[in-house]
Amino acid sequence: MKMKLQRSDKIFEYEVPLSGVTLLEALGYIKENIDSTLAFSSGCRSSVCGSCTVRVNGKEVLACAYKPKNDDLIQPLRNMPVLRDLAVDMDRALAFNKIAKAWGLPKEEALHVSGEDAKRNELQSDCILCSACFSACPVYAVNEDFIGPFALTRALRYVNDIRQKDIKPTIEAIQTNGIYDCTLCNECVPVCPQGVAPKQDIEILRNKSGIMGYFNPNILAGFDDGLNF
Amino acid sequence: MVDILIIGGGGAGLTAAIHAKKNGANVTLVSKTYPTRSQTCMAQGGINAAIGANDSIQSHISDTLKSAQGLADEELVGILCEQGIDAIKWLDRIGVPFSRDNGIAQRKMGGASFVRACYAKDYTGLKILHTLYDQCNAYDINMLSERFLIDLAVIDGKVYGAYLLNIKTSTVELLHAKSVVLATGGYAKVYGKHSTNHVGSTADGIAAALRAGAKISNMEFIQFHPTALKKSSILISESARGAGGYLVNSKAKRFTDELASRDKVSLAITNEMQKGEEIYLDVRHLSAKFINEHLPQEKKLADLYENIDLTKQLIPILPAAHYTMGGICVDKNCATNVQGLYAVGECANHMVHGANRLGGNSLLEIVVFGKIAGEAACAYTKKEMPACKADKHKDIPSQINTNPTVDFYKKRTELAEIFYTNVGVKRNEQGLLVALEYIQVLQDELKNMGVKNTKLAYNTELAEFLEFKNIVLVAKTVVLSALRRKESRGAHYREDMPNKDDNYSADTICYQENDEIKFL
Numbered sequence: 110m111k112m113k114l115q116r117s118d119k120i121f122e123y124e125v126p127l128s129g130v131t132l133l134e135a136l137g138y139i140k141e142n143i144d145s146t147l148a149f150s151s152g153c154r155s156s157v158c159g160s161c162t163v164r165v166n167g168k169e170v171l172a173c174a175y176k177p178k179n180d181d182l183i184q185p186l187r188n189m190p191v192l193r194d195l196a197v198d199m200d201r202a203l204a205f206n207k208i209a210k211a212w213g214l215p216k217e218e219a220l221h222v223s224g225e226d227a228k229r230n231e232l233q234s235d236c237i238l239c240s241a242c243f244s245a246c247p248v249y250a251v252n253e254d255f256i257g258p259f260a261l262t263r264a265l266r267y268v269n270d271i272r273q274k275d276i277k278p279t280i281e282a283i284q285t286n287g288i289y290d291c292t293l294c295n296e297c298v299p300v301c302p303q304g305v306a307p308k309q310d311i312e313i314l315r316n317k318s319g320i321m322g323y324f325n326p327n328i329l330a331g332f333d334d335g336l337n338f
Numbered sequence: 339m340v341d342i343l344i345i346g347g348g349g350a351g352l353t354a355a356i357h358a359k360k361n362g363a364n365v366t367l368v369s370k371t372y373p374t375r376s377q378t379c380m381a382q383g384g385i386n387a388a389i390g391a392n393d394s395i396q397s398h399i400s401d402t403l404k405s406a407q408g409l410a411d412e413e414l415v416g417i418l419c420e421q422g423i424d425a426i427k428w429l430d431r432i433g434v435p436f437s438r439d440n441g442i443a444q445r446k447m448g449g450a451s452f453v454r455a456c457y458a459k460d461y462t463g464l465k466i467l468h469t470l471y472d473q474c475n476a477y478d479i480n481m482l483s484e485r486f487l488i489d490l491a492v493i494d495g496k497v498y499g500a501y502l503l504n505i506k507t508s509t510v511e512l513l514h515a516k517s518v519v520l521a522t523g524g525y526a527k528v529y530g531k532h533s534t535n536h537v538g539s540t541a542d543g544i545a546a547a548l549r550a551g552a553k554i555s556n557m558e559f560i561q562f563h564p565t566a567l568k569k570s571s572i573l574i575s576e577s578a579r580g581a582g583g584y585l586v587n588s589k590a591k592r593f594t595d596e597l598a599s600r601d602k603v604s605l606a607i608t609n610e611m612q613k614g615e616e617i618y619l620d621v622r623h624l625s626a627k628f629i630n631e632h633l634p635q636e637k638k639l640a641d642l643y644e645n646i647d648l649t650k651q652l653i654p655i656l657p658a659a660h661y662t663m664g665g666i667c668v669d670k671n672c673a674t675n676v677q678g679l680y681a682v683g684e685c686a687n688h689m690v691h692g693a694n695r696l697g698g699n700s701l702l703e704i705v706v707f708g709k710i711a712g713e714a715a716c717a718y719t720k721k722e723m724p725a726c727k728a729d730k731h732k733d734i735p736s737q738i739n740t741n742p743t744v745d746f747y748k749k750r751t752e753l754a755e756i757f758y759t760n761v762g763v764k765r766n767e768q769g770l771l772v773a774l775e776y777i778q779v780l781q782d783e784l785k786n787m788g789v790k791n792t793k794l795a796y797n798t799e800l801a802e803f804l805e806f807k808n809i810v811l812v813a814k815t816v817v818l819s820a821l822r823r824k825e826s827r828g829a830h831y832r833e834d835m836p837n838k839d840d841n842y843s844a845d846t847i848c849y850q851e852n853d854e855i856k857f858l
Contacts, residue, residue: 131643140747140799145747145790145791145799149798152371152537153375153377153379154537154570154572155572157379157380158536159374159375160375192506193793193796196796199483200483207475211475213472213473213476214476219427221441222430222438223438224438224439227435231459234458235459235461236468267433270435
């Protein structure tokens, strides 16, 4: 099987004499047998740690959950610095979790949570922070401070948690460079290996923000400039 | 200088960081990968606590002691089980999305007298880990990723920081701290592809502790999970057997109680394999609907790695190294014998698992002892302390052989095979001596091994070579400990001495002196 790997700005071809293996196993074969300088990230091999995300023919996948085909082009994720070959620096992307204030803010007393309550944020908490959505998001081309899909999904996880003492700090934190900067293009949804839909989560957060008295600044700007009210 | 340096970003390290910071310490946490990518995310089954209506702390204690086969400390098991209830309440309050029925949903695990393991779908570890990570952000804890522990900085038996390799740049950083907490995980990757673990379970903290003069214990006790996929050692969760799955041989015959404790099931499988049988997990009699609802991960992984549809086909399995009971000796405050150095989680031996860990007790251990370690390290830093001595940075990258004549990747694979064969589910004196001799030759050959890649940016070959050196050191302690324990107990089964012997009811404790492993 022939595989093409983007390393720095060049494309390298490798012949991997294996079949039926995962892309992660194929990359391991190249590193151990052909070129030990190849860099990529890996961890659990079973799709829960989110380390090995790369792009195959332009689409984000977990290397441990993808079986490569002849002539596939493997590239690093977008929207973050490449450390080397397929390994990227996640520091800046992960910092958006903190900017979004996506964390538990416990009430003083314990609370009974029903099965129905638990369903309210079960899917959002399936996120493994693999960054597939972050890489697929086109907003970063125009706004590198965009809080982005996974951090906004994480914000909704806590906003929708009935155990949360106060949701205002999180809602407040995602007004600027947050929910209104998303173009609702849906690129983040099909690439998620966990079936999470950040675009939908962002729409829910917009509605909640509206109910809490926050305004979409883009709409106000539209009235000002476009319609000249 | 910080008050506390925590090394390791899994559940134990994050919990220690939160509690140390809550108590007023200035904390930095470093990890060799990003915290949410740690081994903790792979824990599926659950976290034990006696919160069920009929369950009791006493029952949890007695199940744990029974499984430990005389090698656990009753007081510490008591702490684990009593504080377990508060640990679950705390996790619930900070937002862990547990599955729910009338309260937090619980399932039964092997060796438990009651339904005791609290779970969050098949993602219990993942969801606990991510929730703790979010709390670390809330507490504004300084987290530095891609930092590999080279060595602890120790003078006169007292720790004052650690030398870290910044993997992104291949530069060495000395981080000064009044106290250091090791939370670096276990050593099951000594078994390479015969382990269910994350690629990072390479004993870095245990090896560094040994070099720093710390004592370690019970290294011979390694838990083999009965059902890992044959080709890849990817874990098929115990829940497959819990739901009614059978273990069968090539003649489609069942041969053991599928729900006995892991040491017993792995031994039964190995006995069968030695008769020439292939072993399979059979879930075909469970309905496709049930499998799709309750075992979707297993279905996906069996398809991906074995190319089979488990609703119609048998799943080829093997036991694989899953959890390591041995580790750094700690007291009930998680303190090691090196002043200012603490250890917590799988890298430590908290004396609660003994000869065989119960499913659901390791997630509990990292939360309960994570809190204790964080608080104890914090109390230690509040004492009066002389300023630490400055030391020249260790220039590790420049000491690495860049013209290696022996390929360490090949040796890593060889060591894993020898370990799985000779230091696996079953051991005997002859096989252990073969493994020991291999390791001694390997240690001599290390000078001819090194790193071909001389580039500084994200040189993973360098990090993997340093991991390999740690594996070799720790592998030696495992073999030597297994040779000394001339009996069978829990996960340590000696074919040549198949019975338990009361002369061996003490811990196997060792340390390193002048590059030699010595035993107490």
